[in-house]
Amino acid sequence: MNKPFNTFKKISKILFRYDEDARLNLFETFPFIKRFFLNRKNLLYVRSFGDIVFTILIIIGIFGPQDADKNVVLFISWGIWWTSIVLSWFFAGRLWCGFCPFPGLGRIFQHFGLTLNLDVPPFFRKYCAYISVFLLALIIYVEAVTDMKTWPAGTAYLLLSILLGATASAILFKGQAWCRHMCPMGKIIGSASTLSISEFRPDRTKCKTCRTFSCKKGKDGIPGCPVYLGAYNVRNNLDCLVCGRCVGLCESDSPQINIRNPFVELIINKGRHLTCAFIIPFLMGSQIARFVQHQDWYRKVEALFSGSNLIAFSVLLALGFAIFIILARIGSKLFGLTEDEVFGRFSPMIPVIVPLAFTGELVYRLEYFLTNIGDFVPTFGRQFGFALDNLFFSIDSKLIDFICIAALCIGGFACSYVLYLFNSGDFQGILKKKNYISLHFIVFAILSGYIIAFSF
Numbered sequence: 450m451n452k453p454f455n456t457f458k459k460i461s462k463i464l465f466r467y468d469e470d471a472r473l474n475l476f477e478t479f480p481f482i483k484r485f486f487l488n489r490k491n492l493l494y495v496r497s498f499g500d501i502v503f504t505i506l507i508i509i510g511i512f513g514p515q516d517a518d519k520n521v522v523l524f525i526s527w528g529i530w531w532t533s534i535v536l537s538w539f540f541a542g543r544l545w546c547g548f549c550p551f552p553g554l555g556r557i558f559q560h561f562g563l564t565l566n567l568d569v570p571p572f573f574r575k576y577c578a579y580i581s582v583f584l585l586a587l588i589i590y591v592e593a594v595t596d597m598k599t600w601p602a603g604t605a606y607l608l609l610s611i612l613l614g615a616t617a618s619a620i621l622f623k624g625q626a627w628c629r630h631m632c633p634m635g636k637i638i639g640s641a642s643t644l645s646i647s648e649f650r651p652d653r654t655k656c657k658t659c660r661t662f663s664c665k666k667g668k669d670g671i672p673g674c675p676v677y678l679g680a681y682n683v684r685n686n687l688d689c690l691v692c693g694r695c696v697g698l699c700e701s702d703s704p705q706i707n708i709r710n711p712f713v714e715l716i717i718n719k720g721r722h723l724t725c726a727f728i729i730p731f732l733m734g735s736q737i738a739r740f741v742q743h744q745d746w747y748r749k750v751e752a753l754f755s756g757s758n759l760i761a762f763s764v765l766l767a768l769g770f771a772i773f774i775i776l777a778r779i780g781s782k783l784f785g786l787t788e789d790e791v792f793g794r795f796s797p798m799i800p801v802i803v804p805l806a807f808t809g810e811l812v813y814r815l816e817y818f819l820t821n822i823g824d825f826v827p828t829f830g831r832q833f834g835f836a837l838d839n840l841f842f843s844i845d846s847k848l849i850d851f852i853c854i855a856a857l858c859i860g861g862f863a864c865s866y867v868l869y870l871f872n873s874g875d876f877q878g879i880l881k882k883k884n885y886i887s888l889h890f891i892v893f894a895i896l897s898g899y900i901i902a903f904s905f
């Protein structure tokens with residue numbers, strides 16, 4: 450009878466008291482989760498449902514009315530779908546990738562042997578991270594300058610381009626090369642998942658004696674890990690898609706999904722991954738530019754550039770990116786240690802600002818969701834000829850502002866907490882007191898910048 454309460458207590462303890470080693474194995478505690486992954490039909494159903502929904506969205510987006518008030522594709526894509534993915538980063542890590550419909554068409558091609566089945570060349574592996582960061586930047590840029598959230602066909606083209614990228618790469622390469630190396634969404638989801646309260650990991654004691662490595666190679670005609678990792682190679686949340694294929698392949702019951710403290714991975718990695726060192730400052734700079742774009746005084750900025758939204762936004766974006774790159778570098782220098790013989794180079798300021806980067810993205814999406822949810826059913830009515838306008842409702846803009854600013858403040862406090870953890874752990878005795886205070890000041894300045902850009 451006390452079991453649910455004990456589980457709740459254990460989870461709360463893990464989430465709210467930092468302990469690098471504390472974990473709760475969800476496969477053991479809630480066996481139905483493991484059963485879900487073991488029965489591959491479950492994922493097939495979810496993905497097939499996703500395939501159907503996304504096909505309909507693409508068709509309606511391209512061929513449906515192009516008036517934003519008469520096409521539900523916009524709210525479903527930007528309000529429901531993308532906001533849910535952003536929210537899922539914090540709880541389920543990269544789980545969306547396990548259900549994602551984009552690689553579906555490529556998997557069908559591969560199933561029928563319509564693929565060159567090539568290995569991904571080493572140079573490609575090396576430079577693809579930059580390409581995917583560039584593609585991510587391009588998506589954010591195009592979304593803002595074309596006002597894609599009011600352009601149904603543009604939204605559909607974006608979905609179509611990700612689908613085409615995943616399919617073309619499945620025709621050329623083995624497995625899901627797109628997902629491992631190129632997908633811009635995958636990169637942002639992977640980076641954000643470092644802050645997740647859950648992780649997909651192997652039980653390393655079981656992997657030590659493994660001779661088959663079926664999780665990576667596959668067995669009995671069932672292909673192995675689609676992103677060439679295998680459970681035994683999963684050390685962070687960046688690359689594993691949480692597709693669960695290896696759960697059924699492993700003979701030793703090693704893969705598991707754990708609950709962990711959300712700061713563990715940030716503290717352990719210390720900003721070691723180069724892509725994060727670019728994605729995070731870019732994302733934060735773009736958020737400031739995107740928040741400002743919605744303010745009345747943005748018209749004055751536009752007027753400075755002959756009324757051009759494209760130039761004004763580009764300048765703000767470049768400025769924001771440069772400021773966050775500089776702040777990340779200054780911050781990392783203040784730590785007094787950015788290289789280690791064993792660990793290599795790292796940027797400790799990146800994990801400090803990660804919570805605000807992803808809360809900022811959540812706030813940007815949440816504001817759109819809360820502002821437009823009341824018009825979703827009436828829009829559906831206008832598109833399909835039903836009189837549903839009387840079902841319109843609106844959420845008070847003051848309440849939306851309050852929710853968004855509260856979320857930003859939580860993100861800011863989380864940044865300060867990461868600093869505290871560094872100062873009382875890995876950087877104890879290395880980080881000077883005045884630098885520690887300066888770092889808190891930088892965090893406070895960034896949070897203030899976010900609140901000003903969002904509210905005024």
Ligand code: SF4
Pocket residue numbers: 545546547549550551552615627628629632633634635636690
């Ligand atoms: S990496 Fe991209 S295409 Fe692949 S599963 Fe994730 S979101 Fe979908």
Ligand code: SF4
Pocket residue numbers: 651655656657659660661662663664665679680681695698699700701702703704
């Ligand atoms: S996860 Fe399973 S199959 Fe993979 S290395 Fe570990 S024990 Fe072997």
Ligand code: SF4
Pocket residue numbers: 649664673674675676677678679680683688689690691692693694695696
């Ligand atoms: S390690 Fe396992 S869960 Fe992760 S992508 Fe590979 S097969 Fe899927």
